[in-house]
Amino acid sequence: MPHTLFIADLHLSPTRPDITDCFERFMQQEVIHADALYVLGDLFEAWIGDDDNSPFHQQIKAAFSAVTERGVPVYFIHGNRDFMIGQRFAMETGVTLLNELECIDLYGTPTLILHGDTLCLEDIDYQAFRRKVHQPWLQRLFLCLPLTWRRKIAAKMRAGSANANQQKSSTIMDVTPQEVQRQLDKAGVTNMIHGHTHRPHIHQWHQHGTAYQRIVLGDWYDHGSVLMCSAQGCDLQTRNFIHR
Template identity: 55%
Template structure:
């Protein structure tokens, strides 16, 4: 059996290739897993649990089908879907996790997270993150009608794209000292995260102890999956295919 990890799919009504690849993955691979972990940015932007568009209903239905089959599914919020809430969890059967979660991965202690909090050199983004995660602001936004929410989201997305153009790749990558700090805090030697869109397996030593950091890939040009079992792990890709599963 296998535990699967995915992140940074950036699903939307405008990404039919990604959506089809995601649905195929859910129905043909995730259905056979020990568990599925979604480490943030499942959506290009989740506008709120009151989204009743056909796209939102279809995504919720995929997770409900999976959890109803008996496969546990866990969700860590990313910087694009921080508005995912209890209603979404109830409708899908998913379990919402905190910013950092320690799991037992076949006998190995692992820290899982989206990864954005590791980018401590990106001060501008961290200030934005702190602002949008304020409970009172989310409470207010969630009570706006959908017609009012959509232009706000478009403005936020446009500003984010413009800001990203002016940033160096180094600033948007993780800070090694923060990676080590988080691992030591949780007494773990394995970290799994997404966010940076730079799939890779990094090994390094801290105080003589070997540690591993696995970075998940994005789904912009193909599906990207981390497959783990009791013996090993592998970062794998899945091609986009035409047509629906």
């Protein structure tokens, strides 16, 4: 049956080989049979530049290349952890980079896809940080630094983010419903798929007589999380890690 796959929030890193193993099996055994794969951000725990050719990053790139070379299209939307992924990564993997918001035709259903961090307007501190780090001049300056410096900066930023999130309520770190509705109305669609919040669920509601649906992708911390969509609908699924 023709189907399209969606994933997000894998946070791949050398420290979690169980996640990497599950991801590689998913690519080798499932994605090759799909119509397309959409990665909606936070593929990596951190990305400090396309020039970081560590063995781990080469391993992940090879997994994408093996799929795209077989003719399966792979699309990527930046997350808050890997917004520095650029055209060099795309050229080396065959992955197509998308805008932060994209409308796609999902088997006849117009659907808005995005990472999801821009929907969390209650998290004022994060939104201010996001506006800062997405400034092109600051990114260019960061990429001019030696890789060793960038790794230290990224590690410090991740630690700071983890500490800050422990102090925030779950409501603050979830989406703002009014912003979800605004983006749907702006795009002129009734369906949305995103990640970021790590709260997998299919939300359905009605407003002014119109039915809406918002699908939230899960993270890959305890198990793999995959959304499979076909002409018959969408199904949130999990994939078990193999502990060696």
